[in-house]
Amino acid sequence: MGCMASRAQREARFSSEEKQDLIEAWKDSAPGSAVETATRLDALRKNLRAKQLNAYIVPTADAHNSEYTAACDRRREYISGFTGSAGTAVVLLESAHLFTDGRYHIQASQQLDHDWTLHKVGQPQVDDWPQWLAKNLSSGMAVGIDPTLMSNQSASMLAPMLSKNGIALHYNHSNLIDQIWNSRPEPVFFPIYEHEMKYAGVSATEKISNVREWLSKQNSPSAYLLSSLDEIAWLFNVRGASIPCNPVFPAYAVVKVTGTHLFIDPRLVNKDIATYFASISVELHAYDDIWGWIKSNKWHDMQFYFQNDASVALVQAAGQDNARLLPATSPVAMAKARKNEVEQRGMHNAYLRDGAAWVRWAAWLEEAMANNEEIDERKAADVLQSYRKQDPLYAMESYDAISATNENAALPHYETPKSHGRVIDRATPYLNDSGAQYHDGTIDTTRTVHFGTPTYEQRRAYTRVLQGHMALAQARFPQGTTGAQLDMLARQPLFQDGFNYLHGTGHGIGAFLNVHEGPYGFSSSSGGSITPVALEEGMAVSDEPGFYEEGQFGIRIESVFLVKSIGTYRDFGGKWLHFELVTRVPISTKMIDFRLLNENEKTWLYKHNALCRHELLPMVEHDSRATRWLQRQ
Template sequence: MGCLASRPHADGTVDEKRALLDAWAAETRTPPTDTTARLAALRAEMRDAHIDAYLVPTEDAHASEYTAACDARRAYISGFTGSAGTAVVLADSAHLFADGRYHIQAAQQLDRHWTLHKVGEPGVHDWPAWLARALPRGSRVGLDARLVAYQTAHALAASLAASDVALCYVPRNLVDAVWTARPPPVLAPVYEHALAYAGVPATDKLAAVRAWLAEQGGGAYVLSSLDEIAWLLNVRGASVPCNPVFPAYAVVTAEAAHLFVDERLVRDVRAYLARIGVTLHAYDAVWAWLAAAHGPCFLHERASAALVDAVGRKRATLLRADSPVAMAKARKNDAEQEGLRQAYLRDGAAWVRWAAWLEEAMARGERIDERQAADRLAALRRADPLYVTEAYDAISAAGPNAALPHYETPAAHARVIDTAAPYLNDSGAQYHDGTIDTTRTVHFGAPTFAQRRAYTRVLQGHIQLARARFPAGTTGAQLDMLARQPLFQDGFNYLHGTGHGVGAFLNVHEGPYGFSASSGGAKEPVALEAGMAVSDEPGFYEAGSYGVRIESVFLVQRLGTYRDFGGAWLGFELLTRVPISTKMVDWSLLTDDEKVWLHEHNALVCRDVLPLVQDDQRAVRWLKRQ
């Protein structure tokens, strides 16, 4: 990945780099999962259902990024464990479609039965376009309508029909039918999210939704996104890894609020839900309820084909950026903003204690591997009284592993951190008052010319976005180029978005806003508004050698300017309280303004975090050196 993989540079010739890449791939490759029996069983089910191709997406029935183990169908059938990608199984072949974040990982994890389609590379089609070209006329493509967005399924059906191929909703999930030893659902109790952290009572949030419905002329608002349900009702759960949510559907009307959920999950909050006017139903009762309802129904644009069909296509209105719950959740209220500030401050103190320990251990020549480093930081975070869980699986990556933007740090036999290449840590915690997402890249030896230059370009991109001021109405898609421009000066780039929204003790990746071409995954880019929390994380990845990423989280805030031409102007307030390493900086590349920003950033972090680590002199000394 990155331009340097295709030409000589200061660290070696193309042949040397290819040899290094091959050696690293051999070193890190583990035997892929044997999918022979799984595919044979699935194909038997396909034959019985008269299906020629079967789609296996990553998402669960709620379009969740992170799924419970019992919903990890694509990982089970393919062996690929990345957090995004789609599998397509035919009678005589199997195909995995993954974007640039997962090309290397997927190639390592797929066995001989699978063909990897590296989406994003020239001439490689994503799965909808590939299906329309690959299948003979008269073929039938099957899918579970609960697991695919209606808009995706509708567009796919039209595309396939043009090739005389039919899209079929199979009544039962065929992977479930063949999944031996499928994990049971996690029945962690749902609990009330304290008003001190939520900031606004659930009754007020429900009233706001009803006011919005009245403006639309009435109807029902149907929620299927798990973080929206948790936010609306001021409750949290633990049924899904890392995200404090639980499987449910919710419907709000002018007269009532309905929650469709496994009753075993809500035993501890039944009284609370009753007080705020929520009626409980069985999880699967949502289909009959929607089919029997009258009047218009409003759903998120990512609502499943099954939900839209249950409502009826004529009664369903799909909402984009005008979703009242998604946008209200995105604009953090005063209590949520203050909670995020406090969470990032305490987490910064944990990071400083950890970084000081790791630097000292490396200086002594101790053998520390990626997993040991990640576990030590997690242990420090767990000591916080408000700690709940990790916000995502930590990316603790040394040397060439850092070139994988979504590297999965192994539980055993992890790579030892060395002094020849950068070490990258991308990790965060869920606290009752905030969700953390932080990345820093450091070096414990003597950085090479190429490493310093790449790090500095990434740093410049980070700074350029952090310093942005912009008029209200500006989208993250419009600002994305600020972070890339310094890298473009050297022909560098990265194949992921520059940043994403962050929840307030909710999902670490929150839409519909962010810094990317699609601005947080929305169909149309969404304007940034005061109160939104968003990450700034440009990177550079030299496959088989090293990677660099610097990530901080900011709050969008209203700013005063000299003129305020045209109305309100916005900028960013730093939340993250972790120093940015200067060891790999090529100071000759930085402008005077960038140098000032970096020094002021680390001075601010030192000022705020120092009082929290006074009992740890090692941490104090480390912090003052940054």
């Protein structure tokens, strides 16, 4: 639909050198080693004194609460040196503090210099930053934050907590980190493009119409304001490349019964996409015009419906009386979560092709290790990505690859160095958690293998993780069941040995969108963390239990499923659901202690690997090494 040029024509506008420059810009902005922060802290504290502030909060997210942020928005990383994807920095006049959860305790302790105090949130007697501020600041003190970087929901909890102790919360509309960041990277203005109907399945016109239908049922003139970048990209069937790993772009969107508006930097809009927006009656505005638009419309008894993570700045612009915060299960979020038939078919196709790329890579790596070559973590990750890039529908990585051996694999969110890294050894498991963004699907796959002789402990841990993975994969459950209710299926086999893992069991996945999609998922720590969300037909979700022996080794197995309906004996009790396997990568059997498996588990594993062989062999028949490897699985 629309007048967008073909993908080949679109790509022709960017030379191979320009594309490589984009990739290198992302790499250069990727997490690095620890940095000295004293000079940066001194500059920030000078600003604090000028503003009469006693503390400044520096969150991870950008103005859209994105998980992956552009290099120019990584303010917390700049001021602290900590590169993890979750955490909050709090800078006082005499001290600096970093708060992060169990996924990053080890990494943060390694990256923070002596000017910082690490608060290991989740450990006994360790407060998160809001509680810590309330307890450690004195009455009469003031705390500052950029209101575009804090959700209204968080501000509504923080302000009363501080006020109770006589501490004021000040909103600084000029970001104090930006004022001292002399080398701040420039944004990436990669032109956005139409996500074609053969991949999207439903037109943007129909999606917008559904939002308008919802608005028409409200009691007063109203506007639906979107700030989450994946929801905006999904609604308009448009994708971009301004942010690493997620094919989205900075923008705000407003849908009214009488009109639709997109607020975006004009440098992201070329003639073709402008024509496309005109064809679906979307009015374009400059990105920063969102504030004036909201303020000019709020005087007309307009009710603004915001996503639950909308910034306090957006809500303030509308006015508290005019703002209505939607739950996590907002109309757009849930419509996006339920993949249509075209999107589901695209996911299957993407995972099948990606499975072939994985097999070719796995065969290369096994041969190299058998020949006693020294392959480091970065080279292993890069070679896998090189196979993926051969796919004509490849767009970008879907997240920073976790390629980890030895003790590095015990870090669930290990950051593989930009160059080199530890050489993969033959005494411990090797873990690869990586993915790609294809125009027809988003990939998230993890497999753990061993290139030597596994120890008894490694075998037992691997087997327990595999049993948890299989137990969840085989679940059948009634409609209305939440991921949190199924979480124990994956953990129970590990619990038998007193094992556990401190991350979520799985998360939602977008369709050529964010690799981590809410509001659904497994466990209270992944998707719908405040109010667990029932799984519905069409949702794509990952299954990724793990085990981590700190300082020794780590194991994780991750596959992706689609939620589908299924008939049951007598069809008793209404509609029932199950998981349809999407991932097509064999599961290694080398580390399995088969004495721990029951017959059902052995049968599931055999059928899984047989299915992978059957579907992938025709796709790798030109690669004799890959064919031999696959036949052995």
